[in-house]
Amino acid sequence: MIAEAALSSEATGSLLGRWEARFKLPGLLMLIFSFAFVRDLRLLLPLLICAALIYRFSGLPLGYLFSRLRLPGFFLLAMAVILPFWSGQTELWRFGPLALRLEGLIGLLLITAKFTAILSVAVALFATTPLSQLTIALRTIGMPWLLTDLLLFTHRYLFQLAGDLRRMRTAARLRGFLANSLSSLKPLAYITGSMLVRSHDQAERVFQAMTLRGYGNTSLPLPVFRPALSDYLLLGAAMLLAAGFILAQYML
């Protein structure tokens, strides 16, 4: 997760870690979207080099990136099985009913390169930005306060509730419940219902306690925001790169 505790000293002290989140988020998001525009195979190498450099500037170890790529990689694996054999007309090789097709292979290459590049930049962005700063940056780029408040609260409760659910399921197992057939649907529905009821009751108490502590008081002063020259320069570089990829795609 990207909570403050997960940020290593290398990541926070790195070039990306020092880049102000209010500039880093729009800058890297623009770059990520420009990667999504790439369809020309000749742009894949510059795209991967750019992503690798950005990841290098995050100060994160390579193993961290691989661990983050594992889960979404399963979808890519499914595409690798389907695309080269079912997509396209130009057959490169045939083995019985299976035919390897050129268009499918090109599609897979494009998807793999873009997926790796976008994920690398996204991992670098979020692993060097604490959630509190990310929320401020999201407000700066126009996200409504209702969504940012919802984001902070949900993050706060996600792990607590996952723990609650784990404990409820352990208690059910200790009483002899085994989820091994469709007949376990009813107990699982009741466990979910119980968790929703408990969450609802807790939410009411939390809201009252927070109101007492000043939640919703908009008259509180906001912290002063003074960006450094390096923040502007990095944002300019990211915008130039993003524009470069989009222009190159349409000119090539």
Added chain:
Amino acid sequence: MHIPDGIISASAAVSGYAATGGLTWLSLRGIRKQYVNPRTGIPRAALLTAAFFAASLIHIPIPPVSVHLVLSGLMGVILGWFAFPAILVGLLLQAVMFQHGGLTTLGINACLMGLPALLAYFIFRLRYVFGWEKPLPNAVLAFLAAFLAVAFGALMAALLIVHATPAYMDAAAERTAVMALSLAYLPVALIEGIFTAMVVIFLLKVQPDLLEGDRR
């Protein structure tokens, strides 16, 4: 039904963000109409969003495999107008924390889960139109809401995967792929419908005001 980064075209990703922007605006308008102070609904929506994402970790055994629940229908039934922002925020957290889903596809994924959730909300609201208060008709509506939410989401995802990915298929192969992908979700939709109906029966017995949020 999470589409990762790099799979779909940039134009589809941008369209997804535009649609998400519109649906978020519509939901926020609905929330402002429903709550005098929208802030009062946030802790409840956040806790329930977290609870939904924890509950989606539950795997239902359909021998010989097991499936995990989508719960978009149940979110619509309980959260009402808050369902779309809650799903958007939940997906953003999943993309940020676990790289599950994607950043460029966040808009698309929010529509794939959020639109069916809103559909489920409107279906379940029919209980006020008909004045149904007994458990059985409410359970039938909840089943329909969740079943149609998953089926609608699966159909949208299948159409998107076939049309917005760099896959070059003839029209017949496209139709077969859309049909196969949608049918694969049919058992999940049925299970989800039954599961949601059971949760609704439980809530009607234990805490019916949890299902009354949209009446305010």
